[in-house]
Structure formats: structure tokens, C-alpha cells
Amino acid sequence: MKPESYAKPVIKMTEWEKSESGPKETARVEAFSDGVFAIAITLLVLELRVPEVKGNERLLPLLLHEWTSHLAFVIGFFTILVCWINHHYMFEHIRRCNGMLLLLNGFKLLVVSFTPFATAVISRYIGTIHQQTATNLYALNFFLMGLAMTGIWCYAYQNEMTKSGSPEFLKAVNQLYIFAPIISGVILILSFINIWICLTLFGIMFLIYVIPKKSAARLEKWKHVAS
Amino acid sequence: MKPESYAKPVIKMTEWEKSESGPKETARVEAFSDGVFAIAITLLVLELRVPEVKGNERLLPLLLHEWTSHLAFVIGFFTILVCWINHHYMFEHIRRCNGMLLLLNGFKLLVVSFTPFATAVISRYIGTIHQQTATNLYALNFFLMGLAMTGIWCYAYQNEMTKSGSPEFLKAVNQLYIFAPIISGVILILSFINIWICLTLFGIMFLIYVIPKKSAARLEKWKHVAS
Amino acid sequence: MKPESYAKPVIKMTEWEKSESGPKETARVEAFSDGVFAIAITLLVLELRVPEVKGNERLLPLLLHEWTSHLAFVIGFFTILVCWINHHYMFEHIRRCNGMLLLLNGFKLLVVSFTPFATAVISRYIGTIHQQTATNLYALNFFLMGLAMTGIWCYAYQNEMTKSGSPEFLKAVNQLYIFAPIISGVILILSFINIWICLTLFGIMFLIYVIPKKSAARLEKWKHVAS
Amino acid sequence: MKPESYAKPVIKMTEWEKSESGPKETARVEAFSDGVFAIAITLLVLELRVPEVKGNERLLPLLLHEWTSHLAFVIGFFTILVCWINHHYMFEHIRRCNGMLLLLNGFKLLVVSFTPFATAVISRYIGTIHQQTATNLYALNFFLMGLAMTGIWCYAYQNEMTKSGSPEFLKAVNQLYIFAPIISGVILILSFINIWICLTLFGIMFLIYVIPKKSAARLEKWKHVAS
Numbered sequence: 001m002k003p004e005s006y007a008k009p010v011i012k013m014t015e016w017e018k019s020e021s022g023p024k025e026t027a028r029v030e031a032f033s034d035g036v037f038a039i040a041i042t043l044l045v046l047e048l049r050v051p052e053v054k055g056n057e058r059l060l061p062l063l064l065h066e067w068t069s070h071l072a073f074v075i076g077f078f079t080i081l082v083c084w085i086n087h088h089y090m091f092e093h094i095r096r097c098n099g100m101l102l103l104l105n106g107f108k109l110l111v112v113s114f115t116p117f118a119t120a121v122i123s124r125y126i127g128t129i130h131q132q133t134a135t136n137l138y139a140l141n142f143f144l145m146g147l148a149m150t151g152i153w154c155y156a157y158q159n160e161m162t163k164s165g166s167p168e169f170l171k172a173v174n175q176l177y178i179f180a181p182i183i184s185g186v187i188l189i190l191s192f193i194n195i196w197i198c199l200t201l202f203g204i205m206f207l208i209y210v211i212p213k214k215s216a217a218r219l220e221k222w223k224h225v226a227s
Numbered sequence: 228m229k230p231e232s233y234a235k236p237v238i239k240m241t242e243w244e245k246s247e248s249g250p251k252e253t254a255r256v257e258a259f260s261d262g263v264f265a266i267a268i269t270l271l272v273l274e275l276r277v278p279e280v281k282g283n284e285r286l287l288p289l290l291l292h293e294w295t296s297h298l299a300f301v302i303g304f305f306t307i308l309v310c311w312i313n314h315h316y317m318f319e320h321i322r323r324c325n326g327m328l329l330l331l332n333g334f335k336l337l338v339v340s341f342t343p344f345a346t347a348v349i350s351r352y353i354g355t356i357h358q359q360t361a362t363n364l365y366a367l368n369f370f371l372m373g374l375a376m377t378g379i380w381c382y383a384y385q386n387e388m389t390k391s392g393s394p395e396f397l398k399a400v401n402q403l404y405i406f407a408p409i410i411s412g413v414i415l416i417l418s419f420i421n422i423w424i425c426l427t428l429f430g431i432m433f434l435i436y437v438i439p440k441k442s443a444a445r446l447e448k449w450k451h452v453a454s
Numbered sequence: 455m456k457p458e459s460y461a462k463p464v465i466k467m468t469e470w471e472k473s474e475s476g477p478k479e480t481a482r483v484e485a486f487s488d489g490v491f492a493i494a495i496t497l498l499v500l501e502l503r504v505p506e507v508k509g510n511e512r513l514l515p516l517l518l519h520e521w522t523s524h525l526a527f528v529i530g531f532f533t534i535l536v537c538w539i540n541h542h543y544m545f546e547h548i549r550r551c552n553g554m555l556l557l558l559n560g561f562k563l564l565v566v567s568f569t570p571f572a573t574a575v576i577s578r579y580i581g582t583i584h585q586q587t588a589t590n591l592y593a594l595n596f597f598l599m600g601l602a603m604t605g606i607w608c609y610a611y612q613n614e615m616t617k618s619g620s621p622e623f624l625k626a627v628n629q630l631y632i633f634a635p636i637i638s639g640v641i642l643i644l645s646f647i648n649i650w651i652c653l654t655l656f657g658i659m660f661l662i663y664v665i666p667k668k669s670a671a672r673l674e675k676w677k678h679v680a681s
Numbered sequence: 682m683k684p685e686s687y688a689k690p691v692i693k694m695t696e697w698e699k700s701e702s703g704p705k706e707t708a709r710v711e712a713f714s715d716g717v718f719a720i721a722i723t724l725l726v727l728e729l730r731v732p733e734v735k736g737n738e739r740l741l742p743l744l745l746h747e748w749t750s751h752l753a754f755v756i757g758f759f760t761i762l763v764c765w766i767n768h769h770y771m772f773e774h775i776r777r778c779n780g781m782l783l784l785l786n787g788f789k790l791l792v793v794s795f796t797p798f799a800t801a802v803i804s805r806y807i808g809t810i811h812q813q814t815a816t817n818l819y820a821l822n823f824f825l826m827g828l829a830m831t832g833i834w835c836y837a838y839q840n841e842m843t844k845s846g847s848p849e850f851l852k853a854v855n856q857l858y859i860f861a862p863i864i865s866g867v868i869l870i871l872s873f874i875n876i877w878i879c880l881t882l883f884g885i886m887f888l889i890y891v892i893p894k895k896s897a898a899r900l901e902k903w904k905h906v907a908s
Contacts, residue, residue: 038262193905211326265489492716
């Protein structure tokens with residue numbers, strides 16, 4: 001990262017270079033990210049295996065028997081969906097883009113594209129004696145996702161790459177995203193103790209972050225009432 | 228959902244928040260949905276296995292022998308295509324977007340991304356004694372798809388998120404989409420009785436919903452004649 | 455299709471319905487099609503299996519031994535690429551969209567998404583005694599692709615859905631696309647006689663259709679010289 | 682390619698043909714390319730297999746045991762990401778498009794879509810006696826990627842298809858991309874000697890090309906200082 005800051009004072013930005021920070025740049029980052037989100041969310045279905053009926057067995061019990069796969073499919077789906085909703089929400093408020101933001105977004109997409117694997121592991125081992133380790137891996141994935149999400153927002157916010165808005169609201173959005181890795185960090189620690197508390201906290205995080213606009217507004221209000 | 232309505236009267240919408248309901252938001256929802264539709268429709272091909280020729284066998288009979296896979300591929304393809312045509316048609320008329328609509332759309336995409344699995348099951352078990360259960364699963368998937376489609380439209384219509392149009396036409400579109408889960412619910416029930424009646428009704432639904440604009444126009448006309 | 459024409463004279467098109475034929479509709483058809491093309495072209499790589507080295511074997515000969523897979527990967531890739539270039543070229547000149555065009559485009563995408571399977575079959579059986587049948591399947595896929603391509607253009611051209619341009623050029627484009635299913639039909643017939651002639655003709659078609667604009671211009675010129 | 686140049690002096694470009702070189706054409710090339718990049722980068726996850734726990738084994742050691750897969754996943758991910766960043770950067774500066782550029786871009790996408798296979802091979806054989814060959818294949822893939830990247834830029838630059846900018850900066854960008862296949866060619870040769878030097882050079886190339894704008898600016902400055 002040193003070379004970047006090193007070059008800054010020497011080279012004056014030409015008109016041409018400045019024009020790169022236009023709306024088109026963010027548009028293509030969003031399009032590429034949408035592609036990765038859409039593929040990761042759809043690849044989850046590849047973990048659902050068609051059961052092989054043998055002898056006198058019937059198909060329905062075999063389908064129902066794989067309920068953990070189906071549950072993991074739904075959990076994985078909504079994890080990535082909420083992640084996309086927040087990515088979408090952030091990039092609505094980010095007007096500029098640079099190399100560092102592309103890298104942070106790249107890290108985010110790395111975690112997103114890893115999610116089908118973490119989902120496959122939990123789907124395979126939940127209900128077995130290995131479910132502890134599988135949940136740890138999933139919670140780690142979740143924590144890294146929260147961290148990446150927060151990284152993107154905080155970098156953009158501190159470098160004044162966000163659109164102008166009321167400072168109070170922007171601050172509330174910022175706090176909302178600082179909470180994300182904290183809560184998911186707690187979930188990661190709890191995943192070593194009890195997986196059912198974890199799943200409950202996953203659900204609560206889902207309810208908060210599925211509606212980021214409302215959650216930020218509510219956070220702003222609470223602070224207003226408290227002060 | 229309670230917290231959302233709870234926050235409403237207290238926080239006044241800032242200019243910035245209002246601007247989120249612009250054309251860009253719907254654009255990215257459509258782009259993400261298009262990605263999921265495109266991937267789900269293309270993943271169907273992964274169910275087609277290259278047959279392994281053994282001994283004195285010939286390739287052609289082996290390819291023809293797997294006609295159920297190929298039929299399921301075509302049925303799955305057109306199911307998702309019609310679904311996309313209607314999604315496309317709806318979002319042409321929806322001008323605003325909020326958290327609830329994103330969730331309803333997410334449910335829709337969940338069903339779409341489940342379709343390759345339902346198709347794989349029917350492809351594996353049609354022509355066997357397990358075809359009844361496989362058809363039930365497919366009809367259930369179809370019913371949920373109709374329900375999700377209708378959920379999106381009705382929510383947008385009742386919350387005045389649709390573009391302005393002649394009230395009669397909007398009402399006809401609305402009725403068209405209320406029919407969808409009703410017909411597919413009937414198909415689901417019939418799938419427990421006779422799978423061939425089901426397949427015929429699938430075909431009729433396809434003919435109605437592949438051309439949503441015309442079907443809505445025809446519905447409007449019939450009501451006009453009847454009254 | 456009867457019901458469509460039936461409804462036409464009775465219902466007058468509202469302003470709202472007319473507005474559907476705007477630029478946005480074609481944009482989303484193109485985006486969805488791009489998604490399917492991009493996925494089909496990338497799924498080809500899944501046919502390349504990592505060879506399993508056993509005993510004293512070395513990796514390089516094993517990789518080279520699977521040259522047919524790699525050749526099929528490249529052929530499949532360029533088949534879909536040329537197909538995309540022409541799809542792109544056509545939709546540059548198509549300004550309106552309706553239900554029938556969506557269906558024709560859907561048929562096109564069905565063939566595109568089937569291509570990875572046809573490629574997998576030829577990749578598995580070329581160089582074996584089953585290569586004849588594998589080539590037939592590939593040529594059939596190729597013929598249907600040409601037919602679908604031509605169907606889209608001819609429908610749009612005859613229904614005056616193309617952008618205004620010089621009538622001579624439009625006619626040349628039309629003739630270029632009428633040739634596509636004819637040449638690929640000949641290739642299909644020849645695939646039952648000699649597969650190497652087929653592959654040569656595939657190459658020539660590739661050279662013509664990889665640059666549709668130039669090919670149409672050349673066709674226009676030849677006709678001008680001849681007359 | 683001969684026929685193209687042949688047709689040029691005879692046919693005068695109509696208004697209609699000229700209009701094809703508008704912003705829309707590049708937009709769709711970028712959208713299609715984004716799709717291929719997004720899919721290739723997400724398909725990497727399919728190489729991560731869920732380990733099968735047997736007898737008294739525990740899950741964690743098995744997951745850690747497959748660290749080569751996970752390392753290859755991360756390397757493959759960042760290879761494609763850097764490639765996308767540069768593709769994005771180039772196409773920001775390319776304003777026109779023609780058949781040759783579509784072909785060069787097609788070759789680029791061929792290499793991109795081959796990357797998951799090269800990654801799978803290195804993931805399977807690193808740490809074994811076959812790692813030499815696997816690294817050669819990966820370095821070859823890397824070299825072709827550099828070559829394709831450079832091909833696109835040089836073709837666009839020499840044919841004046843780039844946007845207007847300061848000539849010095851454009852020249853620096855040009856030199857940056859001429860270095861790419863040279864460095865990756867050196868890496869390819871070194872891959873036959875020592876794979877760890879290779880991996881180090883991969884890392885250095887990554888640092889240079891992950892921030893193409895800064896790297897071009899720095900190159901321009903160095904030349905300025907030197908002269």
C-alpha cells in the first residue's frame with residue numbers, strides 16, 4: 001500500500017484521471033458484484049442431491065430425511081440475500097471508487113463466494129457429532145462477511161466517498177455497520193459454546209440487517225431520545 | 228415487521244432517503260434477479276449426464292434412453308423463462324422499491340433457485356413408481372412460484388408502488404396474478420390424483436402467462452363484455 | 455397464438471402499454487440473454503476434469519492425453535462467442551420487443567444452454583467409434599442455433615421492429631441470417647457422411663459470422679456488382 | 682482477416698453503421714465480460730470439497746489438511762479479480778469497439794474461463810511430486826492472460842479507439858501493459874526452474890496490477906525523472 005501514498009504528492013491528477021471517478025465506475029463494480037452474489041446464491045442448489053431410492057424404499061421419506069440440506073440451503077440463501085441488500089444499500093450512498101475500495105470489495109466477494117462451501121459443510125455435518133466444528137466454520141465465514149461489509153463502509157465514509165446526506169443519518173449508518181462485526185464476532189465466540197444460541201443470534205442479525213434503512217433510522221432515533 | 232411501522236411516524240424522511248426510491252434502485256434489483264434467473268436456467272444443463280457407452284452398446288440409443296432428462300430440461304427451462312417474462316413484466320410497472328419488496332423478491336428468487344433441484348428429481352423419477360412424489364414436489368415448487376409472483380405484484384399494487392396506468396388495466400393485471408396461485412394450487416392438489424392432468428394444466432398456465440400483457444388485456448375485455 | 459390476434463382489434467392500446475416498447479424492455483432482454491450466454495460459456499470449463507495420476511505416471515502426458523476435452527472446450531467456447539456476437543449485433547438493430555420475440559429469444563437461449571452438453575458429448579466420444587453420433591448431436595445443436603438466430607431476426611425484420619437503416623443494408627443483413635440455417639442444415643446432413651468436412655465448414659461459418667457487420671456489407675456489395 | 686480489409690474501400694459507412702460504435706456497444710461487451718469474470722471467480726468454490734469424516738477422525742484436521750485447496754481458491758480468486766480490475770480499467774478508456782476487439786476480448790475471456798481448471802490442477806498437485814507440471818500450467822495460463830490483456834489495450838491504443846487523454850499518460854498505460862506479458866513470460870520460464878520464485882513474482886505482479894492507475898502514474902513519473 002506504501003507505493004500508492006508515495007506517488008500521491010508528485011503526480012497531479014489529469015482531467016482524464018479525475019473523470020474515472022464518475023458514475024460509470026461504481027456502476028460496473030456493482031454489476032460485477034451482483035454477478036458474484038447471484039452466482040453464489042444460485043450455486044447453493046448444487047448441494048441438494050437427488051436421493052437414490054433403493055429396494056422397497058419410498059422417495060418422500062428420503063427427501064424429508066435430507067432436511068438439513070434444505071435448511072442449510074435456505075439459511076445460505078438468506079445469508080447471501082441480506083448481504084446483497086446491504087451491499088446494495090451501501091453502494092447507493094457511495095459515489096466514488098478507488099483501488100482500495102475495489103480491493104475491499106474484492107475481499108467481500110471472496111467471502112461471499114466461500115459461503116456455498118461453508119453452507120455445504122454445515123449441511124453435511126449438522127445433527128452429527130461434528131456439528132460444532134461445522135458451526136464454527138460458518139460463524140467464521142459470517143464474521144468475515146460482517147468485517148468486509150464494515151470495511152467497505154468505514155473506508156468510504158472516512159474518505160468522504162459517500163453522497164452528501166444529513167450528518168446524523170450518515171453517522172447512524174456508520175454505527176449500524178460498526179455493530180455488524182462486533183455482533184458476528186460474539187456469535188463466532190458463542191459458536192464454541194452452544195450452536196443454538198448462535199442460530200438465534202443469526203436470526204436477530206438477519207432481522208436488523210434485512211432492513212438497513214429502517215434500522216439506521218431507528219438507531220438515530222434511539223440516540224436522539226437518549227441524549 | 229412491527230419495528231418498521233413503529234419507526235414510521237417518528238422519523239421524518241430526509242431528502243436523501245427519499246432519493247433512494249429512484250429508478251436506480253429498481254434497476255439493481257432487476258439486474259440481481261436477472262442474474263439469478265439466468266444462472267438457474269443454465270444450471271439445468273448440469274443435470275444432463277453424458278452417457279457411458281459399454282461393450283457393444285451404441286451411443287444413440289443411450290442418448291434417446293435419457294429422454295426424461297431432456298424433457299425435464301425443456302420443462303424446467305420454460306418454467307423459469309415464463310417466470311422471468313412475468314417478473315420482467317411486473318417490474319416494468321413497478322416504480323418504487325422498499326425493504327418488504329426486496330424480501331418478497333428474495334422469496335421469489337429462492338423458489339427460482341430451487342427449481343433446478345425439483346427438475347432434477349422429476350427428471351430422475353418420471354417413468355418409475357416414484358413419479359407421483361416427484362410430481363408433487365414439482366407442483367409444490369410451481370405453487371410457491373405462483374404465490375411469490377402474486378405476492379410481489381399485490382404488495383406493489385396495494386402500496387401504490389406501480390406506475391400510473393388506466394385503473395381498469397391495472398385491476399386486470401392484478402386479477403391475472405391473483406389467478407396464478409389459485410390455478411397452481413389446484414395443480415398441486417391434482418398432482419396427488421393424476422400427473423397427466425397436471426402436466427396439461429401446466430401447459431395451459433404456460434400459454435396464459437407467457438404473454439402476460441395480452442392475457443391481462445383479454446381478461447379486461449371479458450369483464451367488460453360480462454358487465 | 456390464436457388468442458393474441460383475437461384480442462387485438464377489440465382492445466385499444468393505452469399510452470401505458472405503448473410505453474412498454476421503450477428502450478428499457480430490450481435492455482433487460484439483452485441483460486438476461488448476456489447472463490445465459492456468459493454462464494453457458496463458462497460452464498464449459500466444468501467438463502475439464504483434473505486427471506488422477508497413479509503409480510509411476512507423470513502429470514503432463516495425462517493432461518495432453520485429454521486434448522479432445524481441451525479442443526472441445528475451445529470449440530464450444532467460440533461457438534457460443536460467435537453466437538453472442540450475432541445476438542449482440544441483432545439486438546443493436548432491434549428497437550422494439552413483444553411476447554413473440556421473447557419466446558423466440560427464449561428458444562435461442564434454450565439452444566445456447568444446451569451447448570455445454572453437446573460439447574461434453576463430443577469431447578467424450580471424439581476419437582472413438584462413437585464420434586459419428588456425437589458429431590451428429592453437435593451439428594443438430596448448431597443447426598437449431600442457426601434456426602433460432604434467423605427466427606429472431608426475420609420476425610423482427612418482417613414486423614418492422616428494427617431500427618431505420620438503408621433498406622439495402624437491412625436486406626443484406628436479412629439474407630446473411632437466412633443463410634445461417636441453410637449452411638448449418640447442410641453441415642447437419644454432412645455430419646452423417648464425414649465429420650472432417652463438417653469441422654471445416656464449422657470453421658468457415660465461424661469466419662463469416664464472427665464479423666456479421668462486414669459480412670453483411672460484403673454480401674450487399676456482391677449483389678450490387680452482380681446486378 | 683483479409684476479407685475485412687478488402688471490403689473497406691468499396692462500401693461507404695452509412696449513418697446507421699457508424700452509430701454502432703456508440704456507448705451502447707461497449708456497455709454490452711463489458712456486461713458480458715463481467716458475467717464471465719463473475720462466474721469464473723465463483724466457480725472456483727466448486728473445487729472445495731466437503732471432507733468425508735470416517736471412524737474416529739475429527740472434522741477440523743480434515744479441513745486444515747486441505748489447505749492447498751483453500752490456498753489455490755484464494756490465489757485463483759485474486760488472479761481473476763486483478764484481471765477484472767484491469768479489464769475494467771482498460772474499458773473505461775476505450776470508447777469504440779469493432780469485430781477485432783470483440784475477438785481479442787473473446788480470447789481474454791477464454792483464458793479467464795480456463796483459470797478455474799488451472800487452479801484445480803495446482804490445488805490437486807501442489808505439495809506432490811507433480812507440482813512442477815501443475816505450476817507450469819498455471820504460469821502458462823497466467824502468461825496467456827497477460828498476453829490477451831496487452832493485446833486488447835495495444836490494439837485499441839494503436840487504432841485510436843481510446844478516449845482522449847494526456848499523451849504521456851496514455852503512453853505510460855501502454856508501457857504498463859507491454860510489461861505484463863514480458864513479466865509473466867519470465868514467470869513462465871522460471872516455473873520450470875523453481876516454483877517458489879514464481880509464486881513470489883506472482884505476488885509482485887499482483888501488487889503492480891491491482892492498482893493500474895497508480896502504477897501507470899508512477900511509471901510516467903519515473904520516466905520523467907530519468908529523462
